[in-house]
Amino acid sequence: MRWDDVKPALQLGIDACLKAGGRDIVEMLDESELRYRRTGKDSRLDWLRAREVVAAVWVRIWNQNKASRAPSADVADLARPTIGMRLRRACALPDSMV
Numbered sequence: 001m002r003w004d005d006v007k008p009a010l011q012l013g014i015d016a017c018l019k020a021g022g023r024d025i026v027e028m029l030d031e032s033e034l035r036y037r038r039t040g041k042d043s044r045l046d047w048l049r050a051r052e053v054v055a056a057v058w059v060r061i062w063n064q065n066k067a068s069r070a071p072s073a074d075v076a077d078l079a080r081p082t083i084g085m086r087l088r089r090a091c092a093l094p095d096s097m098v
Contacts, residue, residue, distance in 0.1 A: 013057025
């Protein structure tokens with residue numbers, strides 16, 4: 001795999017996470033797919049593989065941002081599915097990806 005094949009998916013994952021405005025990756029999958037089809041058209045990575053890269057980048061940034069914030073003691077947060085759990089369900093990703 002060449003760098004030029006992976007680069008559009010990496011950039012999309014970074015941009016989407018930083019511009020999410022409170023939405024998570026699951027809510028933005030359709031929009032991300034449309035953007036990838038425009039920006040990644042020269043890549044040999046199809047959307048299904050690119051989605052894994054986008055998701056991995058998103059979760060990495062999300063977790064880094066979450067770790068830098070003060071922990072919340074809200075009980076409702078404990079019952080809410082984590083971004084990784086929602087992402088696994090939406091993308092059918094193996095546990096090792098999130």
